[in-house]
Amino acid sequence: MDFARKLKPHHLKLMVKISETAKLQFAADSIGMSQPAASRTLAEIETDIGAPLFIRSPKGMYPTPIGEAFVRHAQSILSGFETLESEVEGLGRGEMGEVKVGSVTGPAIRCLVPAILEIKKASPDIETTIEVGPSTEMVRRLEQAHFDFIIARLPHDYDSRAFHILPARSEVVSLLVRDTHPLAQESQVSLDDLSCYDWTIQERGSPIRSAIEEAFATNGTKIPSHITNTSSLVVMLGLLERSNTIAPLAEEVANMLTGPATGANLCTLNLDRKIMVSPYFVIMERGKQLSRAAERLLDAVLSRF
Amino acid sequence: MDFARKLKPHHLKLMVKISETAKLQFAADSIGMSQPAASRTLAEIETDIGAPLFIRSPKGMYPTPIGEAFVRHAQSILSGFETLESEVEGLGRGEMGEVKVGSVTGPAIRCLVPAILEIKKASPDIETTIEVGPSTEMVRRLEQAHFDFIIARLPHDYDSRAFHILPARSEVVSLLVRDTHPLAQESQVSLDDLSCYDWTIQERGSPIRSAIEEAFATNGTKIPSHITNTSSLVVMLGLLERSNTIAPLAEEVANMLTGPATGANLCTLNLDRKIMVSPYFVIMERGKQLSRAAERLLDAVLSRF
């Protein structure tokens, strides 16, 4: 029993080669050893096993049934070693692996999607998972190690020392309307022009909602009284298409929706000021060692900030 | 490159043990070597690879992504060595081989039993081991190389790329009752007729239970309120014999129980629809080399799908 103890890939290769070439000399040559060495190696394995693997003939060697089984398994084991090597090397070079990131919508479109496309192009074997959701959820799941890193706002009630926080970027709000909206063609509109329209905004407490409310407040304008609350993009689009509602969205999202790809008949209002929402950050667990793959994605993301 | 050159089964075992125990000392003990030797061995492998496989913490060692990949492949390679050994030994003793399979109940009766009978008839010396249990357990044990292959459902939380998955078959549920059951003679019954009876079903989360609940839900019928939970066939039979309970079982199992062999006074209800449970598959480790005996059984099983 356990004759496998001593078997190194080299030995297995030899056995496979013997069965392929039927000549000890060729087999030995092909893996760079001398014929006597090969002979002895084979003999040792056979005595360990207690049975001959090849029967010798003046024309060469051919396998016994046991030898056949041995070679069959040896091939499989060797291929296991090969995939082990290639996977480990791939991981070492960061060409392979798995990255999980979470993000809020704005940067997901602006940074994450292009970054992922870049990475995938260079290393298609990297497996990426992107989840999009509110900051609080992203942070919570980061803590539970669901993500390598996230792009999100930093909730106040978290100890920021537990995280490693990378450069911030502020988000700008665009006001989206359908292109038949009365104000769509105006070269410039002010907040005062807007308060009498219907608005479709995310729920109270969301960053964009807060930014909008703050903008109206500092301007001294009455906050719009007709507001539909939803964080569902689908609902927003439905309302936008069929009414003159105004929907504030992250600039990146608005650009995507008004761009050529979607073909929707939407446009943004030219507001006379910028409305900024609280900035978002790249957040990761302090001290966590990122995988190479995650590092590469992180670099790609940061270069787009 | 080719760091695998020196790797003997011993080394692979050590790596696997380290990842299992998280303690170098325990790992070393379990394979009969001293802690310093293990430390050095690990260090050597790591420098060969050029990357750490485990990160050290005061509580022990846990694997890096590369380490995980290494261990995963190591397990597979080790299982290759094991089957190599066992097949070679078997052949050396003049035996035909050994097959170990796992299965969930339905196909065990439908496919596996006839297949084994066929194989045994042709080659009585083949030693077969069949274990029956829930899919999750079967898959877990397949990963640990306890089985040559299994017939089971594919749990969602496993990376299906790690396995080789062969054709699927859906299971149909039969509703079993005793032959004196009020509905036994009906030529056709509907779900609505059934919700007022006692049911004996497997625990929540089991595939059959889910299928039943889904059937009632889509039908808009109240789910039976009197349910006895058990996965024990014995208990089920006991209840069936002594009460008007309805027991849903895989069709194959029900057919066997209502067949002439058992002589039990049970029958199946003629439900007006088919209730399907999620399909099962033949699952094996990707790249694993089956023994001849296992191959033959697999062929016999597949021909019965």
Next chain:
DNA sequence: AAGGCGCATCCCAAAAATGGTATGATGGCA
């Protein structure tokens, strides 16, 4: 601050694996 736990390192020795050259042995073939 002390003690415990867990891994790393150093030193040393024994064993084994490796490998090469020269040479022997055997069966087939001309």
Next chain:
DNA sequence: TGCCATCATACCATTTTTGGGATGCGCCTT
């Protein structure tokens, strides 16, 4: 019969591996 191809053996030198024991170092717990 004599030669050739093929594997086996003997002998020798070297390298690699393996292992044990003692000890150092870092971190957490008490």
